[in-house]
Amino acid sequence: MGLFETLNRLGVLSVGRRPEWKQQLTTTGPPASAGAGVSIAGSVKTLVSISLRENAAFHTARVSLTYVAATTYKVTIGATALTVAATTDAATTLQAIATAINADPVANLLVLATVEDDHVVIRGLAQAVFVADGEITAGTGTITVIQDATEATAYVHLLAGGIGTRPPHWVLARNGTIDAEFRGLTERLDTAGFDRMYVEVVADGTCTVHIGPGVVE
Numbered sequence: 001m002g003l004f005e006t007l008n009r010l011g012v013l014s015v016g017r018r019p020e021w022k023q024q025l026t027t028t029g030p031p032a033s034a035g036a037g038v039s040i041a042g043s044v045k046t047l048v049s050i051s052l053r054e055n056a057a058f059h060t061a062r063v064s065l066t067y068v069a070a071t072t073y074k075v076t077i078g079a080t081a082l083t084v085a086a087t088t089d090a091a092t093t094l095q096a097i098a099t100a101i102n103a104d105p106v107a108n109l110l111v112l113a114t115v116e117d118d119h120v121v122i123r124g125l126a127q128a129v130f131v132a133d134g135e136i137t138a139g140t141g142t143i144t145v146i147q148d149a150t151e152a153t154a155y156v157h158l159l160a161g162g163i164g165t166r167p168p169h170w171v172l173a174r175n176g177t178i179d180a181e182f183r184g185l186t187e188r189l190d191t192a193g194f195d196r197m198y199v200e201v202v203a204d205g206t207c208t209v210h211i212g213p214g215v216v217e
Helices: 003-015 090-103
Strands: 022-024 045-051 060-065 072-077 080-085 111-116 119-124 136-138 143-147 151-160 169-181 185-190 194-203 208-213
Touching (some): 045 151, 060 090, 072 090, 072 119, 072 143, 090 111, 090 119, 169 185, 194 208
Antiparallel strands (some): 022 208, 045 185, 060 143, 072 080, 072 136, 111 119, 151 194
């Protein structure tokens, strides 16, 4: 490749107009191996997308349970605690929980509950709902709540090639500590000379990370 062609290629890459998005499925803790994260080899600019909400318009929580006939289940929506006795099986108990949430005169002003794929899915009715921690909590009975994060701190790690006698190793990117609130965010980082990117996330709920190295168009 001649110098002129190389300069043209680098000019396209430096704009990063076409990110090649890939989801990073594991975000807990720092990178554990040289194969963690996503390959960004050859990229000059890389975009990072951190989404804290399943749907940007409202907070989403998913409630699941281990069915026990002689027990009760409690879900707290804000300050409203709702207790539901187990019915004939797990499916009807989940429906009973959703019905109780939707029928409550206080809870139904905040959320809408539906049963989807063996979960009670609880969605806020306004974007401002659930910006505080602990809005939906589990009580008695074996019940699990997985919900959107309301805030997160991300640490962007880059895999540097061998330097002298040191083998490839992970380093924190410059300006690589990112704070996000419930709306999520994107960042564009300089990544020339690095081979991989890994985004470590510390959050109070679930979130989704995508990494998009800029590629030649």
